[in-house]
Amino acid sequence: MNCDICQAPFQPTNKNHRHCHNNCTAKLYAARKKVRLQIKEALKALRTPEQVNEFNQSLSSVLGVN
Numbered sequence: 713m714n715c716d717i718c719q720a721p722f723q724p725t726n727k728n729h730r731h732c733h734n735n736c737t738a739k740l741y742a743a744r745k746k747v748r749l750q751i752k753e754a755l756k757a758l759r760t761p762e763q764v765n766e767f768n769q770s771l772s773s774v775l776g777v778n
């Protein structure tokens with residue numbers, strides 16, 4: 713399969729693998745870590761469950777998680 717990030721073909725060693733080892737996994741991890749920090753800050757501003765839900769949905773699209 714091809715890496716989600718750099719599009720290079722690679723051989724996944726398990727079915728959850730979507731990124732090659734050309735730093736792409738590390739890049740993704742760093743990006744998510746950054747997002748998590750932003751989330752932490754943003755959560756302080758969320759006051760109602762509706763706001764939290766809305767935020768979680770926008771987050772899922774950012775992270776590519778369903």
Ligand SMILES: [Zn+2]
Pocket residue numbers: 715716717718719720731732733734736
């Ligand atoms: Zn890659």
